[in-house]
Amino acid sequence: MTKKKLIYIILFLAPFAFIFLSLFVGRYPLSVPEVARILWGKLIFSAWGLQDISTTIVWDIRLPRAILGALVGGSLAVSGAAFQGLFRNPLVSSGILGVSSGAGFGAALAILLFNTTSYIYIFAFCFGGMAVLFSFLIGKIYNTTPTIMLVLGGVIVSSVFSALISFAKYVADPYNQLPAITFWLMGSLASARYQDIMVAGVPMLLGIAGLIAVRWRINILSMGDREAHTLGLNTALSKGIVVICATLATAGAVCVSGIIGWVGLVIPHIGRMLVGNDNKILIPTSLALGACFLILVDNLGRVISGSEIPLGILTALVGGPFFVYLLKKTKGGGW
Amino acid sequence: MPLVEVSNAGFGYNGRAIFKNINLEVREGEVFCIVGPNGCGKTTFLDCLLGLLKLDQGDILLGGRNIKTIRPPDVAKVLAYVPQSHQKTFPYTVMEIVLMGRASYTGIFSSPSPADISIAEEALAIVGLQEYRNRPYTQLSGGEGQLVMIARALAQKTPVIIMDEPTAHLDFKHELTVLETMVQLVRNTGKSVIMATHFPNHAFYFENNDVPTSVALMDKLTFSVIGRPGEVLSEKNLKSLYRINARVVSYQLDHNTEVKQIIPISTLYSKESERVN
Numbered sequence: 001m002t003k004k005k006l007i008y009i010i011l012f013l014a015p016f017a018f019i020f021l022s023l024f025v026g027r028y029p030l031s032v033p034e035v036a037r038i039l040w041g042k043l044i045f046s047a048w049g050l051q052d053i054s055t056t057i058v059w060d061i062r063l064p065r066a067i068l069g070a071l072v073g074g075s076l077a078v079s080g081a082a083f084q085g086l087f088r089n090p091l092v093s094s095g096i097l098g099v100s101s102g103a104g105f106g107a108a109l110a111i112l113l114f115n116t117t118s119y120i121y122i123f124a125f126c127f128g129g130m131a132v133l134f135s136f137l138i139g140k141i142y143n144t145t146p147t148i149m150l151v152l153g154g155v156i157v158s159s160v161f162s163a164l165i166s167f168a169k170y171v172a173d174p175y176n177q178l179p180a181i182t183f184w185l186m187g188s189l190a191s192a193r194y195q196d197i198m199v200a201g202v203p204m205l206l207g208i209a210g211l212i213a214v215r216w217r218i219n220i221l222s223m224g225d226r227e228a229h230t231l232g233l234n235t236a237l238s239k240g241i242v243v244i245c246a247t248l249a250t251a252g253a254v255c256v257s258g259i260i261g262w263v264g265l266v267i268p269h270i271g272r273m274l275v276g277n278d279n280k281i282l283i284p285t286s287l288a289l290g291a292c293f294l295i296l297v298d299n300l301g302r303v304i305s306g307s308e309i310p311l312g313i314l315t316a317l318v319g320g321p322f323f324v325y326l327l328k329k330t331k332g333g334g335w
Numbered sequence: 336m337p338l339v340e341v342s343n344a345g346f347g348y349n350g351r352a353i354f355k356n357i358n359l360e361v362r363e364g365e366v367f368c369i370v371g372p373n374g375c376g377k378t379t380f381l382d383c384l385l386g387l388l389k390l391d392q393g394d395i396l397l398g399g400r401n402i403k404t405i406r407p408p409d410v411a412k413v414l415a416y417v418p419q420s421h422q423k424t425f426p427y428t429v430m431e432i433v434l435m436g437r438a439s440y441t442g443i444f445s446s447p448s449p450a451d452i453s454i455a456e457e458a459l460a461i462v463g464l465q466e467y468r469n470r471p472y473t474q475l476s477g478g479e480g481q482l483v484m485i486a487r488a489l490a491q492k493t494p495v496i497i498m499d500e501p502t503a504h505l506d507f508k509h510e511l512t513v514l515e516t517m518v519q520l521v522r523n524t525g526k527s528v529i530m531a532t533h534f535p536n537h538a539f540y541f542e543n544n545d546v547p548t549s550v551a552l553m554d555k556l557t558f559s560v561i562g563r564p565g566e567v568l569s570e571k572n573l574k575s576l577y578r579i580n581a582r583v584v585s586y587q588l589d590h591n592t593e594v595k596q597i598i599p600i601s602t603l604y605s606k607e608s609e610r611v612n
Contacts, residue, residue, distance in 0.1 A: 085425070088422075088424040088425075089424070090424075090425070213444040214443060214444060215446075216441070216445070216446040216447070217438075217443060219427070219431065219435060220435050220438050222424055222425060223421075223435065224422060226387060226418065227416070227418060227421070228438075229385070229386070229387055229407060230385050230387070230411060230414070230415070230416035231411055231416075231435055231436065231438045231439065231487075231491070232407055232408040232409075232410070232411025232412070232438050232439025232491075233407060233408075233438055233439075234406075234407050234408075235407075237443075238443070241443075272425075276427075276428065276431075277425040277426055277427050277428075277431070278427065278428070278431045280446050
């Protein structure tokens with residue numbers, strides 16, 4: 001019991017620790033007292049402008065980036081865990097209903113048409129939401145929404161939007177637009193500013209909060225429609241809440257960070273190995289782990305080579321071997 | 336007032352009738368067995384009872400109220416369901432599974448309370464699995480898994496439990512464990528059970544144990560006969576229901592216990608059949 005409590009306390013504090021530690025990571029070396037001085041100054045005497053280089057680096061570059069990383073990682077992991085439960089399938093990730101490919105196409109379209117970041121966010125978010133809506137409508141062909149039809153809808157919509165992404169790349173100007181699209185699709189937190197956090201943070205936080213609120217219901221949904229209904233659930237309503245919240249969180253994350261795979265698939269499993277399958281505990285655990293993981297990977301991406309390595313690449317390169325290690329260590333946690 | 340009352344129920348898919356004119360009444364402390372050949376519509380009928388499908392004709396009343404007017408969580412406070420085959424996905428612990436029986440008592444934004452946990456613990460104790468509470472339910476045997484499903488239904492605290500083939504795939508011992516648990520429940524807690532089964536002998540088992548039991552034979556789209564097992568499960572009825580030759584035998588276990596059983600002998604047109612007739 002005490003060991004469990006200790007794990008929860010560590011999980012709760014870990015994202016804050018990771019945000020703090022990432023303030024020291026980067027090309028420009030900073031000492032602990034220096035960072036402490038800057039934070040102290042900013043938090044207490046915010047009007048008192050000390051705009052030297054280190055302040056800018058800590059307060060305007062590294063801190064927003066770490067906070068955004070925590071939000072994005074947490075959103076992807078939580079919605080992945082929720083979808084795995086809802087679809088009763090451990091191989092599902094946050095993009096299952098097409099939100100990632102929809103958002104990817106939205107971003108590509110915005111790059112083709114306008115090439116300013118604010119339009120990219122709006123287009124990515126709207127197309128991501130639209131893709132999920134299409135999946136839902138396809139799933140509703142038989143009037144009810146059996147889970148398997150939703151998945152099928154997601155698969156269809158994802159592949160259509162992937163084709164549209166390819167088409168956008170094909171017609172893009174190969175010197176400016178094509179690289180922009182390609183880099184966007186690989187995912188990055190490099191452009192993180194406080195405005196981004198304010199804008200994209202709203203759907204992310206709403207989605208996360210909603211999923212945390214209904215997290216125990218996900219256990220029951222994972223028994224399948226039949227049993228969930230006989231256990232007394234209004235299955236359509238509960239499923240709707242989970243899908244909407246997970247979509248808000250994922251679309252919010254994808255629109256600022258691009259497509260970051262792997263987090264929504266694997267972090268929930270790492271959570272299962274640590275705390276078990278009960279979504280009551282698993283959802284908050286995934287939130288903490290996803291946040292830490294993405295901050296960690298983003299820091300790695302900044303340090304290990306001369307130029308930044310896109311996040312989508314590193315999440316898989318770091319996450320894959322780590323996952324295999326955990327599988328071996330915990331013997332799969334009862335699968 | 337009967338706990339469950341079905342009058343003139345009918346249901347079909349795309350105009351093809353699955354069943355019609357079904358009537359039944361289930362009272363407190365009673366076992367109601369539905370017996371019939373494969374594909375006769377037993378499961379579809381149970382789905383209608385549970386509110387998973389809507390009847391085309393007729394009405395289902397739960398404690399006098401029409402099921403159409405009752406919200407899902409309130410139906411789940413009257414009828415609990417033990418599925419025929421439960422598809423296991425995530426390795427939840429036994430306790431986590433049993434707690435799911437409390438869903439209809441838990442608000443959409445909340446989780447089970449300590450009171451719910453003690454109710455789930457009681458339910459586990461009734462089926463004798465309290466030792467297993469922290470085991471992943473995916474690692475249990477078929478019989479134990481079925482008992483966990485029964486415990487989950489018990490945690491629902493309903494007057495009626497609906498079971499679809501509760502002993503499918505179980506060996507003799509586990510089959511008896513499940514049946515004994517059911518007898519205990521009906522006797523000690525006054526619960527009623529509606530079950531579909533492929534083993535008419537189950538109806539005899541309950542009758543042999545002095546549990547008030549009714550059997551309905553589901554044949555030609557409806558309940559052709561309803562009554563006590565001793566009357567309904569006759570050699571003649573079994574012949575027309577399953578197209579088999581069978582014998583109903585009785586064995587005097589001691590002076591006040593008589594055990595009745597059906598022995599299936601042959602299909603109607605086999606070689607063996609000539610000898611029996």
